[in-house]
Amino acid sequence: MEKSLSTNYKMYKSGKRWITASLITGVVSMGMFAGSQIANADSVSATPVSAAPVSATPVSAAPVSAAPVSATPVSEAPVSEAPVSATRVSEAPVSEASVSATPVNAAPVSEASVNAAPVSATRVSATQSRLKDSSAFTNVTPDNFEDYFTSNGSAKYDKPSGTVTITPDENDKVGSFSLDSKIDMSSSFTLSGSVNLGSHTQQNGGADGIGFAFHNGNTTDLGNAGGNLGIGGLQDAIGFKLDTYHNDYRVPQTSTAGAEIANTDSNGYGWDTDPSKSDYPQFGSFVTTSDQQIKAKDGNNYQRWWATTDTNSAQKLDDADLDGKFHKFVVAYDGDSRTLTINYTQTDGSILTWSKIIPDTYKAMALTVSASTGGSKNLQQFKLDSFEFTQAATVNVKYVDTTGKQIAQGLVNYPNKPAVNGTYSTEQLDIPGYKFVKMDDGSATGNPSISPNGTLTDPGDNGTVVYVYAAYTQATQTVNETIHYVDQQGQTVSADHSATPINFVTVTNPVDQSTKTYVSTTASSATLDDNGVPTGIDWQEATNGKFSAVMNPTIAGYHVISTTDPANDLTTTTEQTVNGNSQDLEFTVVYAPNETPSSETPSSETPSSETPSSETPSSETPSSETP
Template sequence: RASSSSAVNAETTSAKTRQTVTKISYNTLLQPLRTSKALATDKEVLTHVTKDNFLAYFSLNGSATYDQNTGTVTITPDEYDKVGNFSLKSKIDMNSSFTLTGQVNIGNKTSSQGGADGIGFAFHNGNTTDVGNAGGNLGIGGLQDTIGFKLDTWHNDNFTPQATVPGAQVSSTDSNGFGWSQDPRNPQFGAFVTTDSEEIKAKDKKPYQRWWATTDMFSVKGLSSNDLDGNFHNFVVSYDGDRRLLTINYTEASGNVLTWTKKVDSSYQAMAMIISASTGGAKNLQQFKITKFDFKQAATVNVKYVDTKGNQIDQGGVTYPNGANVNGTYRTGQLEIPNYKFVRMDDGTATGSNSLPAKGTLTKAGDNGTVIYVYAPAYTQTSKTISETIKYIDQDSKKVVIVGYTADPITFVTVTNPVDNTTTTYYSTKAKAATLDDNGVPIVTGWTKADSYYFAEVVNPKVDGYKVISNDAPHSDLTKVSVQTVYTNSSDLNFTVVYAKNAPTMTTEKKTVNETVSYV
């Protein structure tokens, strides 16, 4: 090593230079590291779906089938009366951006050529397992608080609901039962659709609750008949979580790109997603091909309101006081459902699954399970007790038997199911009142299902010195009161058997009398 001052100065200068270079190099490296860290964080929270892992994140329902080789969901085949959909198994965190990139095939027949119905895309606040109504609703009507979009290929006029029950109780495939709203006049079009809870008059002129789907007429854009070419067209759903802006892009056969945008209210925190299609008396092959889907899973639970057989009877929501996040909490509550009463949280006997607690903590991203409230019809009952008494008197209305006859009374209980207004009748000769189980059946033994029963035959008692001269019981004679059948509308039975004293006994005696006359 050199020992001269010039050499030292040179070394010092060189060291400073090296320090400067080193410092620059560190900063240069730091930025990529920061970027790399951010990307790693994004990868930790974002879920990346492709054709290869599609079935791990989506459920298929109805006629929907999936080809993993191509990433194609055939929602409906080109057949009549088909309903299909695929739904995301977890909810989307609406505070984060997401993008669904793919292609759609809406068929090769226009409505004038017998093609229908189209494809509906729905983001909603219901359960991840909820399915919207088919037909004119395109799988959107019936879902709670929905922001939907549809590529509609069949014009529908307003249709009055035929089912006279709340919408939650109408099958998803019963489009006539649910009813639907008016479409624009376009033969085929794209537009946003929303659902609101409304009271809609059914065929009986009475209003019933429906999550009613209405097309946003201001968003309607007509589609060319050339788009019904049987080919796939680019389709992108993107959402900006910061601006809360939903954007739909659809590429027509001509190459023109149609764009729709809609603002999403801040109240929408976590939303389920479902894509549906249906056919009826007209048909089309309707498909969706996934390229990729990147989104952040919210931590959520589902909530169901079912009857004792597991059938859905109402829809409700879940609240997340601290947001739909891991380690956050959730809350659900009972609903006041007309004609029903709450009986228990499901223990597996209604749906086959045990319910989560009504409120609790979210332990993981995605679906944390389901809260299940079980209800039974609020059965009502009317009872009627019918008795049978027999008096034994003489012609002067005086008792000839100190104690008359009194049968064990018969009690009828008529149970009414307020849901369908059906009635079931039971009788008992022991109990006077019934306690019903969740199915409307008396719990205490001794009740028999029947709407009629009978009082047994009663033989008239023998009374010394008297005989029966009349009996006012139907179908009876002087020896007995016959079997008497009674019904729920029968009155108490009161019979009288009349006795008379026996007549005096008349006897005849012959006697020979001799007459003797003496003459003296």
């Protein structure tokens, strides 16, 4: 048999060392084989080796003897003419080792060290060969799912089957699972699995569907449930939903900013309308969120990350798709074109496809998958096959009160890119009704804050920045003045006078405990800005308020005889000064009938006509009694 050998040498970097590798090509009448090996240039043999794979064992620190050694290329090195997978080589020098060329097998092997025994080479996947940072590349499987995802609410993971039951077939359940790190959007990723939307259509009591959200918020953030399908409430979200329940527009019922509303309170948060129910009884579509001021039930506007369905992307799902079975579901993203593509396989085997370009402003995105039920219900599940992605290096940022309750949402800035050795920055927000107190020392959330600005050291989550705020407290007091007008028997002789109430709000600074008082006769409650000052023109800073003097009404035939006004003015209830500690004022003015002249005729006072008595006065002679 005719046989020829040629040897080419290349330099590859392994860790901090450069290693010489040869490409040995042997041409035999039967064909050609090729391999990439690590060796020096002193001795090369071309003995063929069978293709049976041999497991690798760790290499010792001692120099390798002259026994033939086959090696797999290092992950950082270029791939040779025959694609092979990489194993890590120790940094000990290799002495005059001869290398035998071995055919390549196709079975992948894990990263391992190499000893002097011959080992088979393995093929590098196309995905891995494109990695810029192999330590950030992540392959999630059913076996390691719980190392990378956190389940929330009703969601439960079954490892043997790789299935997350997001909601059981029960009413009023909210569940989700979230990726613990953000996805590097400069790299491609693929999430492959299946979804089970349940077995009930809306007409048969089924709801609500499953939402997939990529967003700029924290990896721990949860979207609002119900009609929002876990997407509404997330910052700058680009989501996709398989919606099995039609919702009309819902006005927010809660009069507060969205960040302070529980993710389970869908009625409080409100939601946008879905596409036509007749055209799309159940459907798949993209959903995005934007920062909006939404009018609530009380007529005022409040901040919301409002979710809006992209009706142009809506595609109807068949009733038959709600068959209680798993349907193939794949989310694929191309990092070069920044195209997000979603495929859903229907019961009849047809594949529905959605595509969307992700703007390049999205550098790293969190992922959460959510489902919920209400008065209607369904068993809703996701079954994982695999998820391959590259972790970005990021931090979370939270804004909480002194009890750890979230009061606002914010974003992290990455001046360079969200990658190892990059930097991050956050900012202190002005939050209406609150004053910044400190960075969390652990007393608010249980974990101390990392620096608000810094350097990213690891792929994945690098920690959480926590800003702690205290609420301005406000004490409200309304003072009323009422004046009663009655007669001496307590009967009303004129309608009561009720003055316009005077309202006081006393605001306490949470840092130095100083107070300021504000007065209004047109508003009874106050909304404070971030400096603790009531908003609007209704409130004026003052310590006192005054009720004007009130003239007593004139009542025919009556006059005032008394009043409980301390000034004791019988013509007027005098001006009254009150403050935030005053109680309601109540005065009583008493009236009595006026005096009228008598109707009897007065006497003429003429001399009496009576005749003087005829009786003779006694002589008053002295007594005849003898002493």
